[in-house]
Amino acid sequence: MSAELDFIAALRALAGDPAARGLRDDCAVLPFGGQTLVLTHDTIVAGVHFLPDMDPADIAWRLVATNISDLAAKGAAPVGVLLAYQLNGAEARFLEGLRAALAEYGAPLLGGDTVGMPDGAAQTLGLTAIGRATHTPVPGRDGAALGDILYITGPVGGAMIGLEALRGGDNGAASAAYRRPQAQLAAGIALAPHVGAMMDVSDGVLLxxxxxxxxxxxTIAIDSAAVPIAAPEPRRAEALRWGDDYHLLFTAAPDVVLPVHAHAIGRVIAAGKAPILLDGAPLSLGDDLGFAHG
Ligand SMILES: Nc1ncnc2c1ncn2[C@@H]1O[C@H](COP(=O)(O)OP(=O)(O)OP(=O)(O)O)[C@@H](O)[C@H]1O
Ligand SMILES: Cc1ncc(C[n+]2csc(CCOP(=O)(O)O)c2C)c(N)n1
Ligand SMILES: [Mg+2]
Structure with a gap:
């Protein structure tokens, strides 16, 4: 297991409230005052989640969109966000990107915290996103049922190609999938009443x-050739593993008429020895399926 998974496993002892969903979901889901709140927090670190010298407006966009993507996976409408910010002198451009992203997703800024950073430290930014469930029960990762079809709302591998373009000096369309990921908020809200399981793809579609x-x-059987990719065909295997895609991965029964366009990429079968079969070959969480910290 990775250090990240070991740590999250240890945290489970402290996360017994049902709202924590056993730390096995994209968000906490908290019934509150007759409604259901959906809560998520993501941290991004220079050099890990973004390039230290990229436009701070794009960093702000990534911070907002990646968190709103977790709300999208729950079919939750944004209530607002709290921002944790480290001053580095590039605040003006950061604010421009923040304003644009919050406007895009209709998410008001509700508060946060601002601190300085030690010389030479990597900038670390955090965002808490709060949503309101538009449909209950709120979809989880645990709802995939035998016979369901596995779908994805769009291609994978675009951010991988986009980061390469950005590193090569592109600041336009070729790097946009990396610089400006699009949270599938409207799709998630439309899909929530129809899905078995749903989650956003952040660490790679296979993982x-x-x-x-x-x-x-x-077990989920995936047909690799059916997965739409936004990368050259010889890089299909990488595109299925790189991550940062932020499309929605979900299951639905075969007779469900989907309210949005999505690509069928696999089907749910009885549990075998491995969680996924890729073109018939069993693959486990220990295999190189996607992005992991530590
Ligand atoms: N430091 C932490 N304290 C409490 N819970 C944590 C911590 N780190 C992760 N978790 C929980 O562990 C689970 C898995 O987290 P992870 O970040 O992998 O999911 P995710 O948010 O869907 O992924 P991504 O950040 O790629 O969208 C979530 O329920 C998350 O809330
Ligand atoms: C500069 C740079 N930017 C992005 C990546 C790729 N990447 C980093 S974290 C992550 C998964 C989501 O993170 P988390 O699980 O922490 O939410 C992915 C796909 C990279 N290698 N280098
Ligand atoms: Mg997620």
Missing amino acids: DAARMATASRV
Whole structure:
């Protein structure tokens, strides 16, 4: 197991409230005052999640969009966000990107915290996003049922190609999938009443599908050629593993008429030894399926 998974496993002892969903979901889901709040927090670090010298407006956009993407996976409408910011002298451009992203997703800034940073430290930014469930029960990673079809709302691998373009000096369309990921908020809200399981793809479609299969106690058979990619064909295997895609991965029964366009990429079968079968070959969480910290 990775250091990240070991730590989250240890945290489970402290996360017994049902709202924590066993730390096995994209968000906490908290019934409150007759409604259901959906809560998520993501941290991004220079050199890990963004390039230290990229436009701070794009950094702000990534911070907002990646968090709103977790709300999208729950079919939650944004209530607002709290920002944790480290001053580095580039505040003006950061604010421009923040304003644009919050306007895009209709998420008001509700508060946060601002601190200085030690010389030479990597900038670390955090965002808490709060949403309101538009449909209950709120979809989880654990709802994939035998016979369901596995779908994805769009291609993978675009951010991988976009980061390469950005590193090569592009600041336009070729790097946009990396600089300006699009949270599938409207799709998630439309899909929530129709899905079995749903999650956003942040760590790679294979790893995230394996997590869905594990949470749902099933095996998911994926047809690699059916997965739409935004990368050259010879890089298909990488595109399925790189991550940062932020499309929605979900299951639905075969007779469900989907309210949005999505690509069928696999099906849910009885639990076998491995969580996923890729073109018939069993793959486990320990295999190189996607992005992991530590
Ligand atoms: N430091 C932490 N304290 C409490 N819970 C944590 C911590 N780190 C992760 N978790 C929980 O562990 C689970 C898995 O976290 P992870 O960040 O992998 O999910 P995610 O938010 O869907 O992923 P991504 O950040 O790629 O969208 C979530 O329920 C998350 O809330
Ligand atoms: C500069 C740079 N930017 C991005 C990446 C790729 N990447 C970093 S974290 C992550 C998964 C989501 O993170 P988390 O699980 O922490 O939410 C991915 C796909 C990279 N290698 N280098
Ligand atoms: Mg997620």
